[in-house]
Amino acid sequence: MGGRALILVENLSVPLDRRVWQESTALRQAGWEVHVICPQGARQDTEAEAVIDGVHIHRYPLRAATGGPAGFLREYGSALWHTFRLARRLGRFDVVHGCNPPDLFFLVALAMRRRGTRYVFDQHDLVPELYLSRFGRGRDLLFRAVSWMERMTYRAAHVVIATNESYRQVALSRGGKRPEEVFVVRSAPVVERFHQVPPDASVRRGKPYLLCYLGVMGPQDGVDYALRSLARLRDEHGRADWHAVFVGGGDTFDAMVALARELGLDDCVEFTGRIPDEDLMRYLSTADVCLSPDPRNPLNDVSTMNKVMEYMAMSRPIVSFELREARVSAGEAALYAPADDESEFAKLIARLLDDPEERRRMGEIGRERVAGPLSWEHSKIALLAAYEAAVAPREEAPHEGAPREETPREGPR
Structure with missing residues (x-):
């Protein structure tokens, strides 16, 4: 297995984002050419371009949101513009791998789909629940907007990566995904990195x-x-x-x-x-x-x-x-x-x-x-299986033909 993979992340710079970095290096070791588009860090990951351990990293300047939802709209709009700009320059990819929040990177994948690109949605957060928990504004217009973006993301995704079984159930229920389209890739620390030193x-x-x-x-x-x-x-x-x-x-x-x-x-x-x-x-x-x-x-x-x-x-x-x-x-x-x-x-x-x-x-x-059971070695196997499922030939990629009948929508279990 191998090909060109483009990983998109907005929440943190890379390799500071440990989960994204683990995924990037695991894919590189499995034979993929891996590119990452992410924001520049404030004190580290400040270079616009870097190649680290064979992973190509492309960073853009981004001012973090301040204040309420309006600040996040400005931040996410800027991030999406920069991501489109850099992705266009990098050419065709076999897989676009979008890490949320925000639930907007499906737009980049849709722009590339005519060239055979598959979309892997890596759901780090449940954004509707994040909105309710962070802002306490209830199910207002912005809540309905982020819920719509999540639905569009699920529809565009050929494969969903969930961080745990609770998220997997959301993808199956309100996301309407089939069981074979959803893989649990748990976040796990690199045990070698987190090592004991003498107490101070x-x-x-x-x-x-x-x-x-x-x-x-x-x-x-x-x-x-x-x-x-x-x-x-x-x-x-x-x-x-x-x-x-x-x-x-x-x-x-x-x-x-x-x-x-x-x-x-x-x-x-x-x-x-x-x-x-x-x-x-x-x-x-x-x-x-x-x-x-x-x-x-x-x-x-x-x-x-x-x-x-x-x-x-x-x-x-x-x-x-x-x-x-x-x-x-x-x-x-x-x-x-x-x-x-x-x-x-x-x-x-x-x-x-x-x-x-x-x-x-x-x-x-x-x-x-x-x-043992929660180690990254287990998660890496699931990640590679998700990619194999994403690029496997199929008669019709999901959502490219007539829309599939939706399943009943349920909340997280």
């Missing part, structure tokens, strides 16, 4: 224990829940024997720094922003408990959180809220507080701080899961 007592800032959060800081990511839980850990449990570090950035970074100050956590909570891998390994290797505070909402309940997988790769015990896919991913590597219950979240942190044997046991379970 200095990052505890003189405290016995270190708590760690790793990930994006957006409205739906629950950093505010984590901070309020830490205030409860201090106030309700009388615990001042910990230091917490929050690694990452995002739309709400400044607001979260302000909230920590408002809660009186300045002396025990540290925000690092994005940091190099070697510093991240120091923090995670030293951490006693890792935090996954994503609140329950239409998106989070059915999404696989990268931070959970990365905590497990580092053998760290986790405290999470009760979410369907969080439990599927972590199993017994996490303790689960009732959804959005900050007092119980704090109680579970305190419980783990007092039980080093339980922390060790949970860490070992997590490491075994990401090195």
